Amino acid sequence: MFTISKTITGVCVALVACIMGCGQGQSRMMNKPxxxxxxxxxxxxxxxxxVLGTRVVAAQAQLxxxxxxxxxxxxxxTGKKMSVAQGKAGTGDILLTIDNELKGEAYSLxxxxxxxxxxxxxxxxxxxxxxxxxxxxxxxxxxKVPHMDVSDExxxxxxxxxxDLARKWHEIETVKQVVxxxxxxxxxxxxxxxxxxxxxxFPSSAYPNPATKNRHYTLKxxxxxxxxxxxxxxxxxxxxxxxxxxxELRKAIPQLSCAYVGITRRAICPGKESTYEILDKLxxxxxxxxxxxxxxxxxxxxxxxxxxxxxxxxxxxxxxxKLDDSMELYRHFIVRMNEVVKKHGKKTIVWExxxxxxxxxxxxxxxxxxxxxxxxxxxxxxxxxxxxxxTAWQPLYVVxxxxxxxxxxxxxxxxxWESPWKHSVAYGEGIxxxxxxxxxxxxxxxxxxxxxxxxxxxxxxxxxxxxxxxxPDAKCGFKDFAARLSVTDASLTKLLQIKEANxxxxxxxxxxx
Numbered sequence: 001m002f003t004i005s006k007t008i009t010g011v012c013v014a015l016v017a018c019i020m021g022c023g024q025g026q027s028r029m030m031n032k033p034x035x036x037x038x039x040x041x042x043x044x045x046x047x048x049x050x051v052l053g054t055r056v057v058a059a060q061a062q063l064x065x066x067x068x069x070x071x072x073x074x075x076x077x078t079g080k081k082m083s084v085a086q087g088k089a090g091t092g093d094i095l096l097t098i099d100n101e102l103k104g105e106a107y108s109l110x111x112x113x114x115x116x117x118x119x120x121x122x123x124x125x126x127x128x129x130x131x132x133x134x135x136x137x138x139x140x141x142x143x144k145v146p147h148m149d150v151s152d153e154x155x156x157x158x159x160x161x162x163x164d165l166a167r168k169w170h171e172i173e174t175v176k177q178v179v180x181x182x183x184x185x186x187x188x189x190x191x192x193x194x195x196x197x198x199x200x201x202f203p204s205s206a207y208p209n210p211a212t213k214n215r216h217y218t219l220k221x222x223x224x225x226x227x228x229x230x231x232x233x234x235x236x237x238x239x240x241x242x243x244x245x246x247x248e249l250r251k252a253i254p255q256l257s258c259a260y261v262g263i264t265r266r267a268i269c270p271g272k273e274s275t276y277e278i279l280d281k282l283x284x285x286x287x288x289x290x291x292x293x294x295x296x297x298x299x300x301x302x303x304x305x306x307x308x309x310x311x312x313x314x315x316x317x318x319x320x321x322k323l324d325d326s327m328e329l330y331r332h333f334i335v336r337m338n339e340v341v342k343k344h345g346k347k348t349i350v351w352e353x354x355x356x357x358x359x360x361x362x363x364x365x366x367x368x369x370x371x372x373x374x375x376x377x378x379x380x381x382x383x384x385x386x387x388x389x390x391t392a393w394q395p396l397y398v399v400x401x402x403x404x405x406x407x408x409x410x411x412x413x414x415x416x417w418e419s420p421w422k423h424s425v426a427y428g429e430g431i432x433x434x435x436x437x438x439x440x441x442x443x444x445x446x447x448x449x450x451x452x453x454x455x456x457x458x459x460x461x462x463x464x465x466x467x468x469x470x471x472p473d474a475k476c477g478f479k480d481f482a483a484r485l486s487v488t489d490a491s492l493t494k495l496l497q498i499k500e501a502n503x504x505x506x507x508x509x510x511x512x513x
Contacts, residue, residue: 038470053092126233158441166196241299271314301351
C-alpha cells in the first residue's frame, strides 16, 4: 500500500484517544466510528449520541442554500423533516458556519449538544455536512448522530470527475445525479466534455448552429445546473475541445475549417484570425454560464495536423509568425488560446498532447492532465514547472467494457501512471514520480458511456479514487473501505431520488436556447 508523509497545517494527527484512519487503535470505551467516505484525517469519539432536533441553522446568509439542501437530504435519508433558520443554534440543532480560522477546504464537525459544522469556506462547510449526514443513523424513528469531534481536510486540492456529454447523450437529470454523487464523496470538480466529433451540447447565441440538433441542453437547463452544483459545493469545469475532436463544431461553423479539404477528421484551422475570434466568443458564452469555475479546459489532445501543411491560411500564418512546421503552429495555438482563457478570468487546462521539445514555449500557468504518457512524460512536465493532474488511463478511465475494479483503483496512488496500451511508456510496469505539490490531484474520466449505465459504472469507483487522494496516509485496507462504502452507497441510492432515476430509455435533448 502506498503511503505519503505530508504535514497538513491546522490538522492534528496525534490526538489522545483519537480514532485515526479506519478506526485502528480505538478505545474500547468509545463508540465505533461511523462509516465516512473518504475517511477523515482525525476523528475523536465520545460516549453517547445527539438526538437530532428540528432545525438546520445557517450562521451566515450565504450558507442558507446549503442549509436548505441539508434539510432535504435528511428528509430523503431518514424521513425526518427539518426547518431552515438563520442565527443562533439551540440544543439538537445543526449549525453551519464559516470560520476564518480554518483555511481553504479544512472543516470541523463537533457533535455535542448541537451538531456544529465549521469550514474555511462554503465548499468546506458543504463537505463537513456530508460527513455529518454519513454519520447519522435512525433507530425506532429517532435520528441520532454519535458524539464526536472530526478535524479534516483533503490532501489534494484537485479531486475531479469528467462526464462525456458529447459522444453519448445524457439527460440533464442524470447530470444532476452525478453532481449529487460528487458532493456525497467530496469531489470538488466536475468537468463536462461539451464538444467532440459526435456533437456539441452547448447552445450558443452568437453562433446558433453549433448546438447539435436534438442533442443539446438549453441555456436555462445549464444555468440551473450551475446553480444546482454550486449550492452543493461542486464546481463545474467546462471543456470546449480544440483544435482536434472538433468535427461537429467545424461542420456547424465552416469558418473554423482549413481551406484544404483533402484530409478527413481535420482539426480547427489555427491559421486564421477569425478562428480565435470565434473561439473567444464561444468561450465567453460558456463562461457566462459556468461562472464559479476557476478553470477552462481547451482540450488540445490527439490533433490531426496533416491538413495544416496544405492549408494556404496556415502556411501564410506560419510564415508571418516564423513558425517552422505544424507542430510549432500547434504549440502557438495553445499559447494563443491560453490568452483567450485568461481574458475571461479563468486558468487553462489541456490534455497531455504537446511534446517536451519545441521552439514555441508553452506557459507554465497551463495545467496539464496526463492520461497516456505518450506525448510528454510526467517527470518532464513536473521538471519543466507545469502543474499536472493525474488522469491515468489505468485505472482512472471508465470506458464501456474497459473498467477497472474499485479494489484496483484503491491500490493506486496519484503519483503513478499506468496504461493498457503498448504504445505508452506507462504500459506494463507503469511510471512513478516522487511526491510533489505540482501534482494537484487526480480525475476519473468516464468516456463514451450511455446515459443509463453511467451512475452504476462510477458509483463505487469514484469514491475509491477520492479516498486515495483525500487521505493517502490513512492506514486503511480495501476491506475496511468496502465495508464503509457499502453503508454510504446505500444512502446514495436514497439521495439519487432527488431526481427520478433514468429508466434506460435515452430520450433526445430539448431543442432551443
